[in-house]
Amino acid sequence: MKRIICFDIETTGLEYLRGDRCIEIGAVEMIDGQITDNTFHEYINPDGKIIPPDSYMVHKISNAFLEDKPKMAVVAPKFLDFIGNSPIVAHNGLDFDFPFINHELSLVGLPQIPKGQQLDSIVIARNRLFGPKSYSLDALAKWYGISLTARADAHGALIDAEILAKVYKELENTEPAPDISEIIAEQHKAFLNHPKIGSDFPHRTFSVNEEELNAHNEFIKQIQA
Numbered sequence: 318m319k320r321i322i323c324f325d326i327e328t329t330g331l332e333y334l335r336g337d338r339c340i341e342i343g344a345v346e347m348i349d350g351q352i353t354d355n356t357f358h359e360y361i362n363p364d365g366k367i368i369p370p371d372s373y374m375v376h377k378i379s380n381a382f383l384e385d386k387p388k389m390a391v392v393a394p395k396f397l398d399f400i401g402n403s404p405i406v407a408h409n410g411l412d413f414d415f416p417f418i419n420h421e422l423s424l425v426g427l428p429q430i431p432k433g434q435q436l437d438s439i440v441i442a443r444n445r446l447f448g449p450k451s452y453s454l455d456a457l458a459k460w461y462g463i464s465l466t467a468r469a470d471a472h473g474a475l476i477d478a479e480i481l482a483k484v485y486k487e488l489e490n491t492e493p494a495p496d497i498s499e500i501i502a503e504q505h506k507a508f509l510n511h512p513k514i515g516s517d518f519p520h521r522t523f524s525v526n527e528e529e530l531n532a533h534n535e536f537i538k539q540i541q542a
Contacts (some may be wrong), residue, residue, distance in 0.1 A: 320403040321347045321436075324357075324483055325477035326414055327376040329368045333489035334422045339389065340378055342343030342396055342418075344405075345482040350489055352482045357399040358475040360386040377471035390425040397427060407438040408454045408481050438485050445491045454480060461487040 324344035330337035333473050344357040362383050373379060407414035419429035442452045454477065458465055465485045467476045525533075 318530060319349050320401075321485070322403050322405045323347065323438075323478050323482040324400070324405055324407055324414070325481060327378060327472060327474045328372070329363055329366045330372055331413070335367060337417075339417060339421050340365045340368070340383060341376070341474040342392065343473065343478040344396070344399060345475075345478045347482055347486065350486060352479075352486065356475060356478075359392045359395070361392050362386045364388055364540060366497045375472050385450050389421050393422055393425050393427050397422075399537045400434075402434070404436050405430060405434050405480065406438050406485050408438045408477075410435060411437040411440065418497070431511075435482045436479060438488060441485075441488050445493050454484065457484045457488075463487075474503060484535060 322344050324342065326339050326343075327341035328337050328339050328422070338361070340361050340363050340400075341358050342361065345354045346355040360383055362385075363380070368378065368380050414432060415435050422429050438454075438457075439452050442449070442457055446460070447459075449456050456463060458480055459482065461484060463480060465480065467473075468480070
């Protein structure tokens with residue numbers, strides 16, 4: 318049995334080293350490539366950290382809503398128990414989600430998610446897909462025809478984790494992109510060897526005849542008229 322967890326977080330801001338906190342965790346279980354009904358979802362009291370307006374506009378989670386929610390010290394052990402030793406996937410996770418959640422875990426004295434468990438779907442997508450102009454979660458969902466209706470009003474950790482699970486399932490079934498570096502090199506070589514490229518560009522070695530000169534002068538008169 319192959320078990321994988323797709324997860325996402327919402328936060329008060331982007332900089333945990335300056336005090337930003339995690340305020341929502343959502344996670345979805347996949348077993349043998351199929352999304353199950355087993356999920357994890359918790360809102361988290363940020364322990365006094367104020368949610369700025371720009372962050373609120375993204376996830377629509379307010380400090381008032383979080384007042385009666387449990388703090389990370391309560392939520393984190395349950396989250397670690399849910400993921401267990403399974404590989405865990407996050408979108409752009411290596412740059413954001415994993416460092417952020419590991420910082421939160423360190424604050425409450427719990428073990429961090431090890432590198433060996435971390436998978437980043439944006440890295441996988443870049444290695445497997447040529448076509449998308451963007452590799453954001455929205456762009457990949459649209460690429461695979463996955464509905465984004467659920468997040469039309471606001472982002473949510475569980476909503477995004479569910480979308481990520483659907484994207485990851487598609488990525489798992491997508492063949493890795495071929496290495497085209499050799500093809501590009503051959504095309505570049507062919508371009509440079511073209512007779513009109515470089516110092517060997519062919520040039521005219523005979524004079525213009527009267528008929529060509531008259532045709533040229535007539536053309537010039539027409540475009541200057």
